[in-house]
Amino acid sequence: xxxxxxxxxxxxxxxDRARRxxxxxxxxxxxxxxxxxxxxxxTGYTMVKIGEFRGAYDSGYLGVMLAMVAGxxxxxxxxxxxxxTIARDAATGVGQVLAATPLSRAGYLLGKYLSNLxxxxxxxxxxxxxxxxxxxxxxxxxxxxxxxLWLPFPLLCLPFLGVAAASALVFExxxxxxxxxxxxxxxxxxxxxxxxxxxxxxxxxIGASMQADLLAQHPGVDAEISIGxxxxxxxxxxxxxxxxxxxxxxxxxxxxxLLATALAAVVPxxxxxxxxxxxxxxxxxxxxxTEAADPVGAPAFTATAxxxxxxxxxxxxxxxxxxxxxxxxxxxxxxxxxxxxxLTVVALDVPATGGSHLTLLLTWVxxxxxxxxxxxxRYEHDVHLLTGAGAAARRRLLAEWAAGTAIAALAxxxxxxxxxxxxxxxGVAAWAGGAAFIxxxxxxLGSISRSSRLFQLVYLMLWYAVANGVPAVDFMGAVRGQxxxxxxxxxxxxxxxxxxxITLTIxxxxxxxxxx
Numbered sequence: 230x231x232x233x234x235x236x237x238x239x240x241x242x243x244x245d246r247a248r249r250x251x252x253x254x255x256x257x258x259x260x261x262x263x264x265x266x267x268x269x270x271x272t273g274y275t276m277v278k279i280g281e282f283r284g285a286y287d288s289g290y291l292g293v294m295l296a297m298v299a300g301x302x303x304x305x306x307x308x309x310x311x312x313x314t315i316a317r318d319a320a321t322g323v324g325q326v327l328a329a330t331p332l333s334r335a336g337y338l339l340g341k342y343l344s345n346l347x348x349x350x351x352x353x354x355x356x357x358x359x360x361x362x363x364x365x366x367x368x369x370x371x372x373x374x375x376x377x378l379w380l381p382f383p384l385l386c387l388p389f390l391g392v393a394a395a396s397a398l399v400f401e402x403x404x405x406x407x408x409x410x411x412x413x414x415x416x417x418x419x420x421x422x423x424x425x426x427x428x429x430x431x432x433x434x435i436g437a438s439m440q441a442d443l444l445a446q447h448p449g450v451d452a453e454i455s456i457g458x459x460x461x462x463x464x465x466x467x468x469x470x471x472x473x474x475x476x477x478x479x480x481x482x483x484x485x486x487l488l489a490t491a492l493a494a495v496v497p498x499x500x501x502x503x504x505x506x507x508x509x510x511x512x513x514x515x516x517x518x519t520e521a522a523d524p525v526g527a528p529a530f531t532a533t534a535x536x537x538x539x540x541x542x543x544x545x546x547x548x549x550x551x552x553x554x555x556x557x558x559x560x561x562x563x564x565x566x567x568x569x570x571x572l573t574v575v576a577l578d579v580p581a582t583g584g585s586h587l588t589l590l591l592t593w594v595x596x597x598x599x600x601x602x603x604x605x606x607r608y609e610h611d612v613h614l615l616t617g618a619g620a621a622a623r624r625r626l627l628a629e630w631a632a633g634t635a636i637a638a639l640a641x642x643x644x645x646x647x648x649x650x651x652x653x654x655x656g657v658a659a660w661a662g663g664a665a666f667i668x669x670x671x672x673x674l675g676s677i678s679r680s681s682r683l684f685q686l687v688y689l690m691l692w693y694a695v696a697n698g699v700p701a702v703d704f705m706g707a708v709r710g711q712x713x714x715x716x717x718x719x720x721x722x723x724x725x726x727x728x729x730x731i732t733l734t735i736x737x738x739x740x741x742x743x744x745x
Contacts, residue, residue, distance in 0.1 A: 234332070238340030242314060243347045251678075252348070255310050259303065259352040263359025266298045267291060267367060274699065275461050279436075279443050280451035282466040286363070287370035288377040289472040293435055295360045296381035297456055299353050300389035300432075305419050307352060307390065309412060309686045311345040312397040316407075324504035334498040338398055342494035345394035346387075353390060357382050377472065384475065384483050385432065389423070391490030402497035409598040412685045420693075423456075435473050443468045460699045546624060553625075553632035556606070557599050569595055569640060576643030580651065586707040589644040593663065593705060594692050596640050601684045603633050603668055604675025604734065622738050626672065630731060633668025655715050659706020662723030666704045669730035676734050 246252055266276045267286060275283060277294045284290035318324035327337060357379050364373060396415065400406040406414060440452040446468045572595060576588035607613040616625070638645075641660060648656040667688070674684040691702050695717075700708045703717025704726075710716045718726075 235336060235340050235343070238332075238337065239343035239347065242341060242344035246344070246348055247351075251310070252351075255307075255348075255352055256355045258306075259355040260359045262298065262302055263295060263356045263363060266295055267360075267363040269367070270464050272464075273460055273462050274458065274701075275465060276456070276458055278455050278459070278461070278465055279439050279468075280453055282443055282447065282450070282468050284439065284470040285369045285467050286367045287469075288364060288372070288374035290470045291360055291364050292357075292378040292381045293385070293473065295356055296385040297432060299356050299382065299386045301423055301456055303349060303352050303356065303386070304389045304393040304423075305416065306686055306690075307349045308393045308397050308415050308419070309682045311348050311394060312401060312412075312682070314341045314344065315398070315401040319504060328504040332503075334501050334503045335495045337503055338495045338498055338501065339491065341398055342394050342491060345397055346391060349390040349394060350387065353382055353386050380475065384480065385435075388483055388486035388490065391487045392422070393419075395490040395494035398494050399497055402501045409601055409681055409685060412682060413597065413689070416686070416689045416693075434479075438473055439470055442470050457697065458694055458699060459697055460701075546628065549624065549628040550631045550635075553628045554635055557602060557632055557636060561599070565595075572640075573643035577647055579647065586644075586656075586709060588647075589641060589660070589705055590692065590696055590707050592640045592644060593637065593667070594689075596636050597685060597688055597692075598681075599636055600633055600667060600671040600688070601675070601681035603629050603671040603684075604673070605679055605681045605684075606675075608679035609681065622742070623735060626731070626734060626738070630668050630672055633671060634664050637664035637667050653713075655720075656706050658720040659703075659715055659717075659723070662720035662727070663705035665727040666723050666730070669727040669734075673730045673734045673737070676737050 268274065276298050277283065284294070315324070318327070360378055361373070361375075364370060364378065396419075400411045400415065403411075405411070436454045439454065443450065443452050447466070569592070572588065572592045576592060579588050602609075607616050641664065645657065645660050648660065670688065671684045674687060675681065677683070691704065694702045695705065695707050698708050700716035701718075703715075704723050706715050706717065706720070708716040
């Protein structure tokens with residue numbers, strides 16, 4: 230495989246992505262991540278901390294901290310942004326054109342890997358530039374050292390981005406991981422992979438250096454490093470980090486990790502067909518019953534007129550809700566229902582004062598793939614033109630939201646009954662708010678992106694934040710205070726947020742309809 234051809238494949242794919250509005254949204258999201266990762270002292274959350282302290286925002290600490298945040302969150306979220314390159318080639322016919330060329334399967338996959346890595350690196354570059362702005366904005370350092378600020382991105386962050394770029398190709402080439410199940414597997418699998426890989430990516434040496442400086446300045450304090458998103462009421466203390474030593478060994482190790490991800494990206498060449506259908510047998514077309522019954526040469530019309538279907542007035546909204554519910558539940562495997570039944574039984578057995586809030590978390594992550602179809606499935610199956618000619622758009626939207634709410638009620642019936650038995654009325658109110666909020670969020674994200682992946686990502690991140698006890702985003706009442714009171718937003722606020730999401734969905738539909 231010649232390097233110019235490989236670069237041409239990668240650049241063509243990258244330019245195709247960079248021309249899309251979604252690419253600008255991704256860059257803006259990376260800038261927003263940089264702003265959130267360096268919060269002011271009065272903010273009640275943090276993404277990186279050592280015990281109850283954080284480093285002062287100088288060039289060295291801010292660069293390493295943002296590189297660690299990018300390694301976790303850009304890789305985790307960027308996977309959903311780049312996991313469509315093979316599917317897009319198949320849908321647009323580019324893959325069939327490439328199949329007629331002498332391009333090898335390994336070369337095609339390596340070009341796609343480089344394109345994925347360029348997209349993710351562009352997001353990391355925006356985050357690095359945001360770091361410079363945050364350094365000046367926070368004003369905790371007198372000078373600016375651009376090398377110390379930006380060097381951690383290629384050294385620490387790039388291997389993690391390579392893992393996401395290669396994994397997206399592997400997941401796309403394996404049929405069970407190609408759809409929503411693969412997206413859920415990636416979310417939880419990468420979090421575990423990140424924690425397991427900290428010791429082999431240079432982060433362990435940096436963490437040890439920070440711990441040593443913290444203990445030298447504040448003897449006897451807890452020096453455990455936390456990377457993620459945690460709630461910090463009252464703020465964090467400060468310590469000054471002396472920086473890290475970049476040696477040849479560390480550079481060689483990071484380059485080795487990056488090359489390993491490139492090799493992993495071409496592993497699917499062992500089974501990837503490169504859109505070549507020459508070896509597949511086309512199924513033999515069988516005559517339909519109508520064709521078999523009507524011999525060739527039979528008249529197209531008969532003298533006997535068929536009666537028209539009589540008009541019957543009914544309840545179209547109820548029938549529409551039932552139809553949307555059947556569409557969402559159709560095809561769910563038996564193990565899905567058995568899993569939901571097991572979670573419901575466990576939820577009924579766990580007391581509210583014990584872990585019923587945990588069971589509510591589990592029961593409301595189980596249908597995430599079902600909810601993700603709201604607002605998006607008609608576009609993914611290319612039937613939106615047919616459904617658009619049916620019921621009114623607002624009535625159809627209301628029916629979809631009602632079907633999603635019914636699924637939330639079905640999945641959360643166990644924790645609801647347990648809270649009713651123990652007179653946990655605050656929990657019941659929060660449950661009602663969450664059941665209305667989840668399908669409203671799915672409808673908005675599905676109608677905007679016309680894909681189920683955006684909701685799968687956003688909802689899992691919200692769920693992860695709630696599971697980590699962040700009360701600001703607790704839409705289901707799972708985070709409680711010392712006396713068992715709700716620590717998150719009031720259920721009335723959650724219901725109002727659901728109504729606002731539905732309104733935004735209607736506005737989005739009306740704007741798109743007006744632009745046709």
